[in-house]
Amino acid sequence: MSALGTAPTEEPRAEPPRPPLASAVVAMVGAGQLARMTHQAAIALGVELRVLAGRDDEPAVRAGASYRLGSPDRLDDLRALAAGADVVTFDHEGIDPEHLAALEAEGVPLAPGAAAKLLAQDKLHARHRFAQLGYPVPPFAHARTQDAVVAFAAEHGWPLIGKAPRGGYDGRGVFVLDDAAAAARVLALQPDGLVLEPHLPIVRELAIVVARSATGERVAYPVAETVQRDAMCREVLVPAEVEAPLAARVRDLALRLADDAQVTGLLAVELFQTPDALLVNEVALRPHNSGHYTIEGCATSQFEQHLRAVLGWPLGLATQLAPAVATVNVVGPADGSDPTTRLRRALAVPGAHVHLYGKTPAPGRKLGHVTVLGDELEAARRSAREAASLLEGDG
């Protein structure tokens, strides 16, 4: 297979030698913690994971994934990453959608494809598309001017939530707009304007990971409750304490969306539960923070599942292995200290599964997570919080 065979303006290039004994070569754009944990899963399957890294000390490179140095902003770097790989996938959203379209036009096998991936890259596009497909979404509007914000507020009241259409993550790119003046200040720094939504009366936030294979096979993981702080996911509690019919609706919705959007690989759907509705907030088409609990908590981790799905291999069981599973993120403390230095204390918490990402510490940066399995959700959450707190230096 030549990923470049149909590129009319490219010289034919030598493909890098295929590693002997590898069951497949998966190229992943990005080398962060999601690529790192994907590499762990790739080892067992004999899959060679090749990542595109900006530096040779990124988490996946430090874990031993093979890598090419380069930038997702440069089409040639993406082409070089793809050469000789069975499939190209992603550990983040920050790739120019036009580059993805160009690669696809050249015959590079992307999983997910460019059109599907755009649902995770552009919040405005996603809201329109979900609404068009008949999925429940929050009321929304696109605003480039203060007047447009004020008009939306007239209908829904202050405060509003404004989101940068592209590029936001972990709270970056999400703004609470208390009044017209605040809106003006934020808009001045947002060249693409803001996607507006009302400040919804959220009962809880839910998330679900489903996988859809290149063959069309699908599987759904349990429904999780996510707990945000500073607009960053801090805790994941599984199963979410919702009525069975609601959980079934979430599962059906996510599986249907995976089909409608022709997803290949993982689809993580984040939803708002309000007193009278279940609304699709946003999606990710890659392994997702809300699915880290699957490493120990489910029969097949989301990382192995993603590899199976993008390669068109049979999917694994998504069965939950304990009645309750809680994951708590480890976030860089304000003093900039490294949780790694406190690992020993965290390992003393019975049942704590600690994952460190090998990232340079910075305040507010996700540096790891802890998962605990148990019979009862509050106890598992307590233990996971305890270990995470010890790592963060609060213990």
Place this chain on the structure above:
Amino acid sequence: MSALGTAPTEEPRAEPPRPPLASAVVAMVGAGQLARMTHQAAIALGVELRVLAGRDDEPAVRAGASYRLGSPDRLDDLRALAAGADVVTFDHEGIDPEHLAALEAEGVPLAPGAAAKLLAQDKLHARHRFAQLGYPVPPFAHARTQDAVVAFAAEHGWPLIGKAPRGGYDGRGVFVLDDAAAAARVLALQPDGLVLEPHLPIVRELAIVVARSATGERVAYPVAETVQRDAMCREVLVPAEVEAPLAARVRDLALRLADDAQVTGLLAVELFQTPDALLVNEVALRPHNSGHYTIEGCATSQFEQHLRAVLGWPLGLATQLAPAVATVNVVGPADGSDPTTRLRRALAVPGAHVHLYGKTPAPGRKLGHVTVLGDELEAARRSAREAASLLEGDG
């Protein structure tokens, strides 16, 4: 810490730079599948695993462990591996005990220490030591001559089992001696003679993995039944179907032995159950084939446990996560073909956790394993066998 500070004949050397952000540096002599799976576990803990590899395509190197090329037969290569590491451990037995003693005398922190490791390296030494400590062992003798074999047979009858004192594994170095002539043929090729034992009426073979930390903390995994074929472990069934008091005896024996032998790290004990006795066959002081089931089957995998133990960190829970766990090895088929090419079919077996080692295929070589969790042992075993057979090309 300078591992070389006390070596009188060595120039002081610059230590390799310590990787930033690593929670610890563990050096492992060997780069096979045990080192490969240890590396997978090391990633989550932020531990830098540095292996001593003979070639840069060995399983752990292919999985991305950092490595030094060298031989365990060269003391300088072992010294270079150890430089700057928090601790040195092993994925096999094939290191000259005198080298280990020399390293220890130089202040290199070995886990396990040289004296303990010898129990796994020298079967004759181990039998003597176990007997001396009061552990039940099979009747044994050391024979260098045909006459000595005949004398042992006069007491115990033919056939006998003869084992090379050092260097055997996976059936190599184990011989069935049917008569004096066979004994003479085998002895001619065994410069160190043979450890003899009777052909015992074995009801089943049992194995247990326990961990003992550098701090003295200990934990025992469940008792497993191992099924051998051609003197190679082929299946591991957990829990072994033995009465609770017998399981307790096995557990107590292994924990006591870990203390008596001052083990640091894992101790795997293989036992023979005969109609009227429980006998210690041999031990390994490293992750062991009989403990691969712990990756999915227990709260803490043997690989993570070994890292915790050799680093003196708190040990993890060894709780079994499902009522039944079966592991079946994937062995290179006679036609020399690569199981990797048949991975997709094996992944279609529900619940099959496939581990491929990235090794060059050869008939009879262990190339991977499959673990299945379930409610009932025979069903789990059937599924694991099915997936392993598909990988071996028999499906």
